[in-house]
Every structure is written in C-alpha cells, then in structure tokens.
Amino acid sequence: MSKYAPLGGSLITRTTVIAGTLVAIMAGLVLYRFVFGLGAVTHMSNGYPWGLWIVYDVMIGTAFACGGYAMALVVYVFNKGEYHPLVRPALLASMFGYTLGGVSVIFDIGRYWNAWHLVTPGYANPTSVMLEVALCIMAYVLVMWIEFTPVFAEKWANAETKRKINKVLFVFIAVGVLLPTMHQSSLGGMMVAYGYWIHPLWQTDLVPLLYLISALAMGYSIVVFEATLVTSVYKRPSEGHLLASISTYILWLLVAYLVIRWADIAVQGKLGLVATSGRLSVMFLLENLLLGLPVLLLAGAARRAKAQIQFISAVCMLAGAGLYRIDGYLVAYNRPGWHYFPSLGEVMVTVGIIAFEVLAYIVFVKRLPVLHAAASPKDNQRAPHLAATTNK
Amino acid sequence: MGLSRRNFLKGAAAGGAVAACAATATAPADARENKALPPKAVGLLYDSTLCVGCKACVVACREANGTHPEFSADEKLWDSPLDISGYTLNVIKVYADGTADHKDQEKDGFAFVKKSCMHCVDPSCVSVCPVSAMQKDPETGIVRHDPSACIGCRYCVAACPFGVPRFSWDTPFPRIRKCELCSPRQAEGKIPACAEVCPTGATLFGPVAALRDEAGRRQGLAAGQVTTFARKTVGSSDVHEKAIPTYVPHIYGSTEMGGTQLLMLAGVPFEKLGYPPLRDRSYAAESETIQESLYKGMVGPVVLLGGLLYAVHKHTKNDHEED
Numbered sequence: 001m002s003k004y005a006p007l008g009g010s011l012i013t014r015t016t017v018i019a020g021t022l023v024a025i026m027a028g029l030v031l032y033r034f035v036f037g038l039g040a041v042t043h044m045s046n047g048y049p050w051g052l053w054i055v056y057d058v059m060i061g062t063a064f065a066c067g068g069y070a071m072a073l074v075v076y077v078f079n080k081g082e083y084h085p086l087v088r089p090a091l092l093a094s095m096f097g098y099t100l101g102g103v104s105v106i107f108d109i110g111r112y113w114n115a116w117h118l119v120t121p122g123y124a125n126p127t128s129v130m131l132e133v134a135l136c137i138m139a140y141v142l143v144m145w146i147e148f149t150p151v152f153a154e155k156w157a158n159a160e161t162k163r164k165i166n167k168v169l170f171v172f173i174a175v176g177v178l179l180p181t182m183h184q185s186s187l188g189g190m191m192v193a194y195g196y197w198i199h200p201l202w203q204t205d206l207v208p209l210l211y212l213i214s215a216l217a218m219g220y221s222i223v224v225f226e227a228t229l230v231t232s233v234y235k236r237p238s239e240g241h242l243l244a245s246i247s248t249y250i251l252w253l254l255v256a257y258l259v260i261r262w263a264d265i266a267v268q269g270k271l272g273l274v275a276t277s278g279r280l281s282v283m284f285l286l287e288n289l290l291l292g293l294p295v296l297l298l299a300g301a302a303r304r305a306k307a308q309i310q311f312i313s314a315v316c317m318l319a320g321a322g323l324y325r326i327d328g329y330l331v332a333y334n335r336p337g338w339h340y341f342p343s344l345g346e347v348m349v350t351v352g353i354i355a356f357e358v359l360a361y362i363v364f365v366k367r368l369p370v371l372h373a374a375a376s377p378k379d380n381q382r383a384p385h386l387a388a389t390t391n392k
Numbered sequence: 393m394g395l396s397r398r399n400f401l402k403g404a405a406a407g408g409a410v411a412a413c414a415a416t417a418t419a420p421a422d423a424r425e426n427k428a429l430p431p432k433a434v435g436l437l438y439d440s441t442l443c444v445g446c447k448a449c450v451v452a453c454r455e456a457n458g459t460h461p462e463f464s465a466d467e468k469l470w471d472s473p474l475d476i477s478g479y480t481l482n483v484i485k486v487y488a489d490g491t492a493d494h495k496d497q498e499k500d501g502f503a504f505v506k507k508s509c510m511h512c513v514d515p516s517c518v519s520v521c522p523v524s525a526m527q528k529d530p531e532t533g534i535v536r537h538d539p540s541a542c543i544g545c546r547y548c549v550a551a552c553p554f555g556v557p558r559f560s561w562d563t564p565f566p567r568i569r570k571c572e573l574c575s576p577r578q579a580e581g582k583i584p585a586c587a588e589v590c591p592t593g594a595t596l597f598g599p600v601a602a603l604r605d606e607a608g609r610r611q612g613l614a615a616g617q618v619t620t621f622a623r624k625t626v627g628s629s630d631v632h633e634k635a636i637p638t639y640v641p642h643i644y645g646s647t648e649m650g651g652t653q654l655l656m657l658a659g660v661p662f663e664k665l666g667y668p669p670l671r672d673r674s675y676a677a678e679s680e681t682i683q684e685s686l687y688k689g690m691v692g693p694v695v696l697l698g699g700l701l702y703a704v705h706k707h708t709k710n711d712h713e714e715d
Contacts, residue, residue, distance in 0.1 A: 110544025
C-alpha cells in the first residue's frame with residue numbers, strides 16, 4: 001500500500017471559485033491578445049520587448065518551480081531519504097510551474113504558429129542560449145510528467161505496470177536533475193548578450209552561476225513555503241524537523257550566492273556603483289537585504305527550528321531572488337527614451353496563470369496520492385484565505 | 393530508508409562525484425574571438441556633414457521595402473516617423489543644441505544622423521536567434537531576416553546593441569523588420585535605395601574596405617580643403633566638390649562591437665547623435681564563449697548525466713518495495 005494518499009474533500013471551495021474566476025479573466029485577455037496583437041494587451045515596446053510574461057512567468061515562475069529539482073537532488077543524488085515525504089508535493093508544484101511557464105511563452109511569442117521550429121533541427125541555432133533554454137524546458141516538462149506517473153499509476157494501474165514504471169524511473173529522475181541545472185543557469189546566461197543595456201551591477205559573466213545557485217535556493221524555499229502552508233491550511237502534522245534541515249541548505253546556498261555576487265563586483269571594481277547608481281542602488285540593496293536577512297535568521301540551529309523563522313526566511317529568499325530577476329531583465333535593463341511598466345492586462349494574465357497553478361494543485365492533492373498519508377485530513381475547507389496565497 | 397552514517401557517507405561520495413563532473417563540465421574553453429569581416433563585404437558610409445536632411449532616402453526605403461508612412465502628429469500631413477519601427481527601416485534624425493544655428497556644430501548647432509541597421513561584423517541578433525531567422529551572408533556580410541523562420545520571441549530586438557530590429561506590436565500577425573541593405577535590389581544589380589537617391593552622397597554604397605579607405609581619406613584632409621565627394625557608390629564618377637568639414641576624429645563602426653558595415657563620419661560627437669561609445673569585443677563573442685565553455689560537444693552535460701544516472705540508480709534501487 002502506498003505511503004501517499006489523496007486528501008479528499010470537496011473541490012468547490014471559496015479558494016477554487018476565486019481561482020477559477022481569475023483563470024476565466026485570463027482566458028478572455030489571452031483571446032483578446034490573439035485577436036488584436038501583443039500591443040493591445042501589454043505595455044511591451046521595441047525598447048522593452050520582454051515584459052512581465054517572460055520575466056515573471058518564465059524567469060521567476062520556473063525558478064519558483066525548482067522545488068522538484070532541489071528535492072530530487074538531495075533525495076536521489078545525495079541520498080537523503082528522510083526527505084521523501086516532501087518530494088511528491090514539490091514535484092507536483094514544479095510540474096505545474098514549468099508547464100504553465102511553457103504555456104505563457106505561447107501567449108508571448110509573436111509568431112506562435114512557427115513555434116515548432118524550436119524542435120526542428122533544420123532551424124536550430126546552436127549559439128542561441130534561448131534555444132538551449134527552450135529545449136531544456138520542454139524536455140523537462142515532459143520528464144516531470146513522466147516522473148509523476150507513479151502517482152497516476154497508484155490510482156489507476158495494476159501492480160505489474162507500477163513495477164515496470166519504477167524500473168526505468170531512475171533515468172528520468174537523473175535527466176530531471178540535469179535539465180534544470182542547464183536551463184536555470186542559462187536563463188541568466190541569456191542576459192550576457194544584452195551587453196551594456198544592463199547595468200554593470202547585474203551584468204556579469206558569472207550570471208549563469210548566480211542564477212543556478214539562487215534557483216536551487218528558491219527550490220528549497222518554495223518547499224518550505226508550501227509545506228508550511230499545507231500543514232496549516234489542511235491541519236496536517238508539522239514537517240518542521242525536515243524543514244529545519246532544508247533551511248540549512250537555503251542558508252548555505254545564500255551564503256555562496258552572496259559571496260560570489262559581492263566578490264565578483266569587488267574584483268571588477270564596481271563596488272562604487274553600489275552607492276552611486278541612484279534608483280538602481282536602492283534596488284540592488286533591497287535585493288541583497290532580502291537575500292541577506294535569511295542568512296541572519298537561519299544562522300542559529302535553535303532559531304532555524306522555529307516554523308515562523310523558516311517561513312519568513314523562505315519568503316524573503318523568494319522575494320529577493322525574484323527581485324534579482326526582475327531587476328536584471330527589466331529595472332536594470334536601460335534603454336534610453338523607453339519605459340516599461342506592466343499593463344493591468346499583463347498582470348491579470350500572470351495572476352491567472354498563478355491561479356491556475358493553485359487550482360490544479362488543489363485538485364491534484366485532493367484526488368491523487370500526492371501528500372504523505374501521515375494523518376487523516378481534517379476540515380480541509382478551513383482557512384481558504386491562506387490557500388489563496390499559495391503560489392505554487 | 394533510514395539514514396545510517398554509512399548511507400550518508402555513500403550518498404556524500406556519490407554527490408561529490410557529481411559535483412566533480414559538474415566542475416569538469418564548466419572548465420573554461422578558449423575565448424571565442426570576434427568574427428572577421430567577410431572578404432566581399434558591402435556596406436554604407438554615412439557622412440553626417442554631407443546630409444541635408446531631405447529624407448529622400450526615407451521615401452526610397454519605403455518604396456523599396458513596401459512600407460507605409462507613419463505619422464507622429466494627429467493631423468496626417470506628412471510622413472513623420474520619429475524612429476525606426478516595425479514599419480520604418482530607415483530614418484534621418486536631427487541633433488539640435490541651443491539656438492541650432494550652425495550645421496555640424498555641437499554647441500548652438502545641429503546635425504543630421506541616419507538610423508538603420510549597422511550590419512555588424514559579429515551581430516548579436518544572429519547569435520541569439522533560436523531558430524536561425526537572422527542570418528549573416530557569408531559573402532556580403534549583409535544581415536538578413538527570414539520571417540518564415542521567425543517565432544517572434546524578440547530576443548534580437550532586446551539584444552541588438554544598436555536597438556535596430558523592430559517588431560510590429562499592433563497586429564495579430566506581427567513580424568520583425570530591419571534594413572537588409574536592399575538585398576533583393578542588389579540581386580538585380582542595383583544598389584540600396586537610400587544610397588541611390590541621396591543627392592549629396594551622404595549615404596554612399598560600396599565594398600566595406602573601399603568605404604573605410606574613403607572615410608580615412610576624408611579624415612586625412614585638412615578642414616577647409618576642397619575635394620570631390622562621390623554619389624551613390626564609392627569611386628563613382630558622379631561627384632561634387634565641397635570643402636572638408638571639421639570631423640570628429642573617429643570613424644564610427646570601425647571598431648565598435650567588432651566593427652559594422654555601416655560606417656559613419658560626423659562633425660559632432662557620435663554620442664550626441666545617439667551612437668554611444670561601444671567596446672571592441674562583441675557581446676555575441678562573450679555570450680558564445682560562456683556557452684561553449686559549458687556545452688562544447690555536449691561533453692559536460694553528458695559526463696554530468698553519467699554521474700547522475702549512477703547516483704540516482706544506486707539510491708532508488710530499493711525504493712519500490714518501501715514506497
């Protein structure tokens with residue numbers, strides 16, 4: 001018998017109705033975009049040709065969706081079996097995060113009817129960092145749905161099928177660790193070709209490394225964030241001891257990130273810019289404050305054991321690394337004479353995508369064996385306001 | 393699976409092997425140099441001091457490329473594009489300072505400047521395009537765009553150091569557009585429309601090497617010395633005489649981003665004309681150096697995958713019975 005069980009309960013709750021409404025609004029806006037063009041819905045321009053949809057839905061959305069990657073790395077590569085209960089929910093959130101990141105790209109690209117060129121060797125341009133990112137993300141989405149098959153199998157398949165799936169699953173798990181290592185770093189690497197358009201505090205050849213480290217830390221943070229919320233919303237027993245040790249990974253990844261970021265800036269003689277870049281100095285310091293605070297909070301083992309500290313640290317980390325991505329691609333991307341701030345339509349499409357993820361996550365954990373069957377679920381209609389804030 | 397000390401050490405060892413593989417995979421390769429100018433490269437020499445701002449080139453460009461006029465005022469009195477766009481591939485802009493009394497003077501003066509594709513020797517747009525829609529002709533060096541390949545991702549729009557490729561935002565069927573140096577006209581033995589109609593030879597077509605020589609010749613002459621300036625094509629017999637102006641001592645495009653096939657001369661600093669100083673090394677070269685050091689021959693990823701397969705297989709062998 002599986003260690004995992006569906007939560008059960010009604011699918012019609014205040015949370016799912018709100019999420020459903022937001023998804024419907026998004027669908028309307030997307031339809032409008034396909035009929036009247038990108039300019040009709042977004043504030044993107046020839047000066048800021050990438051906006052919220054790429055920077056949030058892809059850059060940040062997939063990094064928020066690194067929980068599956070981060071947990072697979074510790075559980076299957078570093079053999080920390082005790083984290084097993086956290087793998088499935090993390091993988092589920094990752095699956096949705098990435099799948100919807102991919103879907104939002106279809107909303108964003110202007111000539112979507114040519115999208116198949118990305119997977120057609122005759123069109124491939126091997127020097128393009130974006131091609132690598134696109135192929136890796138597509139492959140990873142596929143791999144995650146395959147990694148998730150045991151969950152479907154437990155519900156619907158017989159023992160023989162389950163055994164067969166489990167036998168080959170290790171290949172997909174390994175590929176599922178390789179692919180995010182490649183594309184999460186390359187999401188940053190795409191910035192290098194932008195050259196002087198990006199402020200020197202963000203433009204560096206080490207950006208792939210900084211993106212990779214921060215994406216992993218975001219992966220662990222989202223696991224802490226999600227597990228804390230699920231524990232409180234669905235009144236499940238705390239996984240606090242596991243989250244405390246996961247918080248240690250966040251701590252050390254953040255230390256590595258901050259040391260590399262600041263050492264790189266110092267070595268390149270850009271330290272002065274930290275103070276003299278006006279609005280960008282403020283953004284830079286805010287980013288570093290959000291990423292530095294978890295280091296201080298998580299440094300002591302006693303503090304690290306507290307659920308509130310874990311949660312606050314995870315939220316700061318996610319906000320800081322999210323801001324790092326927004327800054328790099330939008331705020332520190334400076335095209336003289338041009339301005340960009342997302343339109344309401346752009347924001348509502350992104351909100352709709354997040355709502356869809358929340359909705360799908362709720363349906364899956366209630367109907368499929370995703371969460372560890374540690375205790376019988378009680379009163380899962382409680383505190384929907386908390387569930388509504390669940391990102392992934 | 394319980395976490396015994398032994399298991400932990402085994403896990404750590406496997407993890408270490410993976411980390412070592414990852415480190416090997418990221419060992420730096422040789423830096424990718426800037427690309428070289430193709431031997432038969434053609435381009436334009438734009439001399440701001442010769443330009444009279446008549447915009448005949450803007451009109452000719454529309455005719456050659458089938459683009460419609462754009463209006464910057466509510467009353468549509470004349471074709472008035474403010475900048476290049478998804479529908480305008482070439483514009484003449486003006487720099488003005490103070491009273492704007494004197495041509496080609498930085499203070500209280502004005503100057504004209506052309507904005508169109510620079511046809512970089514090592515173009516970012518070609519390097520970044522995921523589906524090879526941007527191509528640099530290996531012979532002529534002309535940077536062309538193939539809309540039938542393009543997915544409309546706009547990475548070229550964002551990455552071009554000169555902000556040249558432009559997207560049409562107001563249509564459900566958009567495309568990227570930019571100057572292609574009238575490739576179809578050249579195929580018929582004609583020269584780019586902008587150079588053909590320029591009455592003063594401010595926009596001059598020709599082989600890049602010859603254009604560089606011509607730019608050097610003009611800069612080598614003393615200001616005030618009367619000399620001949622060719623129209624249409626460098627070295628043509630259609631010439632007029634004029635005194636050499638006071639040039640800024642630099643040929644813009646000779647070194648910027650590894651060089652461009654559109655070269656510029658001007659009487660006021662290029663930065664004032666919207667052409668900032670840019671370093672010699674192309675961003676394409678820098679980006680590709682990083683990419684190659686990580687992915688050359690896919691050796692790194694394959695080695696890393698090998699390590700991961702080993703570790704994951706080892707650590708999931710007993711999982712099924714337990715799950």
